[in-house]
Structure formats: C-alpha cells, structure tokens
Amino acid sequence: xxxxxxxxxxQKAAAEADxxxxxxxxxxxxxxxxxxxxxxxxxxxQQELLEEIFAINQNIxxxxxxxxxxxxxWAEQNLPSIVEAWHLGxxxxxxxxxxxYGEYNPSGKLPMSFxxxxxxxxxxxxxxxxxxxxxxxxxxxxxxxxHYIDEENTPLYPFGYGLSYTKFSYSDIELSSSExxxxxxxxxxxxxxxxxxxxxxxxxxxxxxxxFASAVRPVRELKGFELxxxxxxxxxxxxxxxxxxxxxxxxxxxxxxLKLENSMSLLAVTQIQQKKLSLFLSNTNxxxxxxxxxxxxxxxxxCSKSKRKLVWSDEFERPTLDLNFWSYxxxxxxxxxxxxxxxxxxxxxxxxxxxxxxxxxxxxxxxxQVYTSTRITTKGKLEYQYGRFEVRAKLPTGQGVxxxxxxxxxxxxxxxxxxxxxxxxxxxxxxxxxxxxxxLHTQASHGNTINTKTTKFSNIEEGFHTYxxxxxxxxxxxxxxxxxVYTFIPKDKSKEEWPFDQPFYLLLNLxxxxxxxxxxxxxxxxxxxxxxxxxxxxx
Numbered sequence: 001x002x003x004x005x006x007x008x009x010x011q012k013a014a015a016e017a018d019x020x021x022x023x024x025x026x027x028x029x030x031x032x033x034x035x036x037x038x039x040x041x042x043x044x045x046q047q048e049l050l051e052e053i054f055a056i057n058q059n060i061x062x063x064x065x066x067x068x069x070x071x072x073x074w075a076e077q078n079l080p081s082i083v084e085a086w087h088l089g090x091x092x093x094x095x096x097x098x099x100x101y102g103e104y105n106p107s108g109k110l111p112m113s114f115x116x117x118x119x120x121x122x123x124x125x126x127x128x129x130x131x132x133x134x135x136x137x138x139x140x141x142x143x144x145x146x147h148y149i150d151e152e153n154t155p156l157y158p159f160g161y162g163l164s165y166t167k168f169s170y171s172d173i174e175l176s177s178s179e180x181x182x183x184x185x186x187x188x189x190x191x192x193x194x195x196x197x198x199x200x201x202x203x204x205x206x207x208x209x210x211x212f213a214s215a216v217r218p219v220r221e222l223k224g225f226e227l228x229x230x231x232x233x234x235x236x237x238x239x240x241x242x243x244x245x246x247x248x249x250x251x252x253x254x255x256x257x258l259k260l261e262n263s264m265s266l267l268a269v270t271q272i273q274q275k276k277l278s279l280f281l282s283n284t285n286x287x288x289x290x291x292x293x294x295x296x297x298x299x300x301x302x303c304s305k306s307k308r309k310l311v312w313s314d315e316f317e318r319p320t321l322d323l324n325f326w327s328y329x330x331x332x333x334x335x336x337x338x339x340x341x342x343x344x345x346x347x348x349x350x351x352x353x354x355x356x357x358x359x360x361x362x363x364x365x366x367x368x369q370v371y372t373s374t375r376i377t378t379k380g381k382l383e384y385q386y387g388r389f390e391v392r393a394k395l396p397t398g399q400g401v402x403x404x405x406x407x408x409x410x411x412x413x414x415x416x417x418x419x420x421x422x423x424x425x426x427x428x429x430x431x432x433x434x435x436x437x438x439x440l441h442t443q444a445s446h447g448n449t450i451n452t453k454t455t456k457f458s459n460i461e462e463g464f465h466t467y468x469x470x471x472x473x474x475x476x477x478x479x480x481x482x483x484x485v486y487t488f489i490p491k492d493k494s495k496e497e498w499p500f501d502q503p504f505y506l507l508l509n510l511x512x513x514x515x516x517x518x519x520x521x522x523x524x525x526x527x528x529x530x531x532x533x534x535x536x537x538x539x
Contacts, residue, residue, distance in 0.1 A: 003045060003048060004048045004049055004052060006052055006053075006056075011056060014056040014057045015057060017057055017059075018059065019059050019060075019061060020059065020060045020061070021060075021100065022049075022050060022061070022062050023063045024042055024046045024049075024050065024062060024063070024064060024065075025042070025043075025046075025066035026043060026065065028067075028087055030043065030066075031066070031067025031068055031087065032067065037068070038118070039118060040068070040070050040115065040118045041070070041071050050062070050074075050075070054079070057464070058078075058080075058463065058464070058465055058481045059392075060079050061080075062075055062082045062083070063083045063085050063096060063100075064082065064084050064085060065087055065088075066084075066087070067086070067087050069112050069114040069157075070114065071114075071115060071116070071117060071156075072114065073117075073156060076156060080481050080482030080483045081482060083099065083100070084108075102165060105164050105165045105166065105200045105201070106162075106164055107162075107164055107200065107201035107203060107227065108162050109160050109161065109162040109203055109205075110157055110158070110159055111159065112124075113125055113157065114156045114157040114158075115155055115156060116151055116152060116154075116155065116156045117151050120148075120151065120155070123155055124159070125159035125219075126218035126219070126222070127218060127219060128219070129216060129217070129219050130146040160205060160222075164200050164201075164202075165198050165200065166194055166195075166196025166197065166198050166200035167194075167195045168192055168193065168194055168200070168202045169192075169193045169195050170190055170191070170192060170193075171193070172190060172237075173188070174188070174189050174190070175187070175189075176188075176189075180242070180244050180247065181244065182244055183244065185241050185242055185243040185244065186242050187240065187241055187242070188206055188239075188240050188242055189238060189239040190237070190238055191235055191236070191237050192204060192228055192230065192235065192236055192237075192238050193230070193233075193234070193235040194230035194234050194235075197232050198232055199231045199232060200229075200230065201227055201228065201229045201230075202227075202228050202230070203225050203226065203227050204225060204226045204238040204240065205225040206222070206225065206240045206242065207221060207222055207223065208220065208246065208247065209221070210247075210249075213249070213251075217249065223246045224240045224241070224242065224246075225240075226238050226239075226240055308387065308388050308538035308539055310536060310537070311387070311537050311539045312325075312382065312384075312536070313534055313535065313537065314360075314534065314535050315358065315533075316355050316358055316359055316532065316533070316534065317358055318355065319355055320355060321355065321376065324381070325378055325381050326376045326377070326381070327376065327377055327378070327380070327381065328349075328350040328375070328376060329348055329375040329376070329377055329507075329509075330347075330348045330350055330375075331347060331348060332348075339514065340511070340514075341417075342511070342515045342516060342517075343513070343514050343515050343518075343519070344402075344511045344512060344513055344517070345400075345512045345513040345514065345518070345521065346371040346373040346510075346512040346513075347370065347371065347372050347373075348372075348374060348375045348509070349372050349374060352364070352365060352374040353374040353376075359531050359532060360531070360532040361531050361532075362374045362403075362508065362510045362529065362531075363510075363529055363530075364396065364401060364510050364526060364527060364528045365526055366523055366526040371512040371513075371521075371526075373509065373510045373511065373512060375507065375511075376507070376509070377507045377508075378505045378507075379410070379505040382505065383410050383505045384503060384537055385502060385503045385504070386471050386472055387470075387471060387537050387538055387539040388469070388470045388471070388537070388538040388539075389423075389425055389469050389471070389506065389536075390425075390466060390468035390534075390536045390537075391425065391466070391467050391532060391534070391535050392464050392466045392532070392533040393426070393464060393467065393531060393532045394463060394465075394529075394530075394533075395428050395465075395530065396430070396528035396530050397430055397525070398430045398522050398525030399430050399520055399522035400431070400513050400517060400518055400522055400525070401428075401430040401510065401512065401517065401525070401528050401530075402427070402429050402430070402512065402513075402514060402516060402517030403426070403509070403510045403511075403530040404424065404507070404508070404509055404511065405425045405426040405506075405532075405535070406423060406427070406506075407422065407423040407425065407504040407505065407506055407507065408507065409421040409422075409499055409502050409503075409504050410503045410504065410505055411502060417446075418441045418442055418443055419442075419443045419495065419496075420499060421441065421442055421499030421500055421502075421504070422440065423440060423500070423504060424437065424438060424439040424440070424441070424452075425438065425467050425468065425469045425478065426438070427439065427516070428460075429517045430522075430525075431518075431520070432454075433461065434458055435454050435456055435460075436454070436455050436460060436467070436480055437452060437454055438452065438455070438467075438480075438485060439451060439452035439453075440452070442497055442499055443495065443496040443497075443499070444494075451488050452486075453478065453485055453486030455480060455485040455486070457480060457481075465480065466479070466481055467480055473501065475487055475488060475489045476488045476500065508535070510530040
C-alpha cells in the first residue's frame with residue numbers, strides 16, 4: 001500500500017525543475033555512541049519519497065547527510081548523481097553548493113566501504129583472507145568457496161572510491177628496488193594523468209598485502225598516500241616512500257613471547273573500481289588507489305559539470321508551435337528521397353501535433369491504411385556550432401515507432417548526406433524495448449555506422465527522461481538522464497571522419513517502420529505520442 005502522497009505544488013515543482021536536488025539521510029543524533037542501527041536503508045519514508053519524485057523527474061542529484069555507510073542499491077541503479085556530504089559543520093551548505101555548481105572540484109575518497117546489503121556487515125577493506133577465497137563471478141565448480149548465494153562479495157562502494165568532475169589514468173608503475181633492508185626505504189612511483197577537461201586532484205594510495213606470513217594477514221593495508229593536483233591533460237609521476245618498518249608485524253610465539261616478523265609482501269598500484277596495475281616483487285606488493293576526504297562523489301554528477309550557459313530553449317509554453325524557430329517538413333520524401341531514404345511508411349503533415357500542458361505532442365496516426373506524423377526542423381532559422389543540446393521527452397511504444405531528436409550539418413544542400421554529418425542524440429525503436437541509440441553518421445561511416453552505442457535502460461518508456469549531446473571541437477559525448485553513455489573522439493579531423501566543425505540544425509520527428517524502425521508495424525498500437533517537454537541549447 002502506498003504510504004506517501006505528494007502535495008500538488010511539490011509535484012509541479014519537481015516536474016518543472018531542470019534538476020531536483022534531494023537532501024536525504026540521517027539526522028545528527030542517529031549517529032554516534034549508543035546509536036547503532038540494524039537497518040542501513042534510508043530511514044522512514046525517504047526511499048518512497050525518492051522514488052515518487054523520480055517518477056516525475058529523473059534528473060535527480062541525491063545529497064546524502066549521514067554518519068555511517070548506507071545501503072544505496074536503488075539509487076546507484078537509477079539516479080544520475082549521488083553526493084556523499086556526511087555530517088559537516090556550519091558552512092556545509094556553502095561547501096555543498098560550490099560542489100554542485102561546479103565551482104569546486106572535489107577529490108574525496110571513502111574512508112568506509114558501503115555494503116550492498118546489511119547482511120554483508122561487518123564490511124571493511126583490510127579484512128583477513130578466508131580459507132577458500134574466490135572472486136565474484138568465478139565459476140568455482142563447487143559451493144565450497146567463500147561467497148554469498150544471493151549477493152556479490154564486493155561492496156557497492158569500496159574504501160577509497162570516489163569521483164570528481166574529471167578523470168585520471170594510471171601507468172608506468174616502478175619500484176626503486178625489489179629488495180629492502182633494515183633502516184632503509186624504497187620508493188614506489190607511478191605516472192598519473194588527468195584525462196578529463198578540467199583541473200582536479202587525485203589521491204594516490206599505497207597498499208601492502210603479505211600472502212607469505214606465518215599468521216594470516218589482511219588482504220591489503222593502506223601504508224601511504226599523496227594528493228596530486230593536475231591540470232587538464234597534465235601528467236606527473238607520484239612517488240611514495242616505503243620504509244622497512246612498514247613491512248613488519250608482530251606475532252606471538254611459544255610461552256607468550258612476541259616476535260617481530262619480516263614481511264614478504266606484494267606491491268600493486270590500483271585505482272579503486274578501475275584497472276589495477278600490479279608489480280610482483282621479491283619482498284613487496286603495494287596497491288595504489290584513491291583516498292577520500294570531506295565530500296565524496298559516489299555516482300557521476302554530470303548535471304552541473306558543465307559551465308555552459310543556456311542560449312536558447314523552447315519550453316512549448318505558447319498555444320501553438322513557434323514558427324520563428326521551427327518549420328515543418330511534410331510529405332513522404334518523394335520524388336527526391338522516397339520513404340525519407342529509409343523506407344519509412346509515414347507521411348509527414350503540419351497537423352499531427354499539438355501543444356498540451358506545456359508539452360509538444362507529436363502524434364502518429366493510422367487512418368485508411370495511411371500512417372501520418374509530424375517532423376519539425378530549425379533549418380535556416382536556428383543553427384549552432386558546438387554546445388550541449390538537450391531534450392526532455394516521453395517515448396511512444398510499440399512495434400514500428402521510431403522517435404528521434406537529431407541534428408544535421410547546414411551544408412547538406414551543397415555537399416549532401418552523409419558528408420554534411422549527422423548527430424543522433426536520441427533514437428528509440430519500439431521493436432527493441434528498453435534500449436536507447438546514440439549515433440554519428442559521417443562519410444567514413446554511415447547507415448549501419450560504427451560510431452553508435454546501444455544502451456539498456458530498464459523502464460525507459462515510463463515517464464520523462466533527458467537525452468543530450470555535449471559537442472566540442474574535439475569530441476561529442478552523449479548522455480541519458482545525466483549519465484554518459486558514449487563518447488566519440490575522432491582519430492583525425494578529416495571531413496570524411498569529422499564533419500562536425502560547422503553549424504548544425506535541430507530536428508524532431510516520429511517515424512513509422514523503415515529500415516531501422518521496422519519493417520514490421522503493429523497497427524493495433526495507434527495512435528502513439530512522442531511528448532517533448534523542452535528542447536535546450538547551452539554554450
């Protein structure tokens with residue numbers, strides 16, 4: 001039974017918001033001495049509230065304020081952005097706002113692991129090795145290895161995990177020596193590169209593991225870390241010293257005497273939940289990772305990572321389509337391009353659409369065995385070179401529908417397609433439910449282009465979702481609900497491979513059948529509606 005009812009004003013505010021920032025978690029006195037919890041879900045009705053708002057607007061930034069790790073499986077699977085803010089001080093509001101607006105690029109890494117289920121607790125990074133270890137996903141051919149039958153062994157977010165507004169890569173791990181003696185030290189180093197577009201900080205971590213000890217030792221132990229600041233594209237070698245005493249540990253021998261045992265360890269360099277770089281040494285193995293500080297990004301916060309400004313939008317608030325920006329493309333494409341070049345079945349008209357409740361509704365209809373729909377374009381009226389192009393829309397469903405938000409180069413009349421270039425921000429075909437297509441068409445690859453990505457999204461047909469392309473002079477990156485799904489970076493800037501250095505215009509349409517959407521069409525599904533909340537351009 002539904003336990004929460006949203007106020008109409010709250011529903012309206014959520015529906016009209018570009019981004020919904022939801023601050024959830026625990027209040028201060030739920031953490032601390034004598035305040036243990038047996039359940040690590042969001043307290044009270046917070047999870048239901050989160051899902052109710054998500055049903056209205058999926059572009060949510062979840063800001064967590066809590067004093068312990070929580071179970072966040074639903075949020076991880078559904079939300080584009082999660083920020084772990086913990087319980088900060090009196091200036092926490094300013095700090096969080098600066099992170100959300102992109103004024104500060106955080107470098108925090110988790111000091112605790114977040115479980116997938118409360119049954120995994122206690123869960124900590126430096127646990128002892130089990131008698132029958134086994135990696136998640138391994139088919140051991142037997143039940144006799146350490147695992148859960150209904151969950152992965154690994155945490156949802158491990159110790160040392162965290163994101164920022166940029167990305168880093170690790171390479172070229174080195175040790176100054178493979179041996180170490182009493183009173184000396186060696187150096188472990190690695191090249192760190194900022195592969196993103198903005199300046200950022202990364203924390204390089206040094207871990208040890210000793211699989212050869214006389215007593216069982218932790219699977220890894222943090223022995224050092226370094227904060228490294230890098231500009232976009234910059235590389236630096238991070239050097240971490242490792243003293244002999246860091247490899248020793250104390251064991252109890254006969255008659256209760258303590259003895260200092262020398263370690264024969266493995267050393268590796270890792271980036272948490274990314275590619276591990278490792279090095280086997282005669283004495284040491286230390287991993288390199290990322291260690292957390294105050295604010296942690298648990299899930300890609302792409303809603304505010306761009307500092308672009310809104311330069312144009314159509315919110316469809318007028319009673320009719322604004323013909324200052326849009327034009328109709330009518331007919332069946334004949335005689336020049338019958339079936340619009342794709343054997344599509346519909347005839348486009350200037351009347352298969354309406355403005356309803358602040359939305360543009362494109363309707364596909366079937367009457368007397370004739371399919372009709374609407375296609376609109378900004379050609380000759382509104383054209384842009386570079387920027388972020390975004391639509392918020394609700395998809396039609398059923399075999400044969402093919403809605404799209406796409407762009408064409410304004411040189412199409414002179415050079416033709418595909419030399420003019422095409423950017424498909426959103427394509428969906430009803431015959432492949434729960435899949436979104438993002439593609440680029442160029443002279444080098446078009447039609448069944450290699451520059452495409454199919455991404456699975458459960459329940460993508462339910463409610464409104466945002467689809468965007470962020471286009472710069474060097475690359476084009478596609479997003480669904482704020483989550484990056486595909487990035488195209490050309491190998492060269494020839495006209496055949498990169499025609500994207502000229503203005504493009506926008507198109508919206510709902511096609512029927514065709515080479516991609518069909519060929520079969522289920523006539524029982526009509527009428528169908530492609531509902532567009534807004535179209536926006538940022539630069």
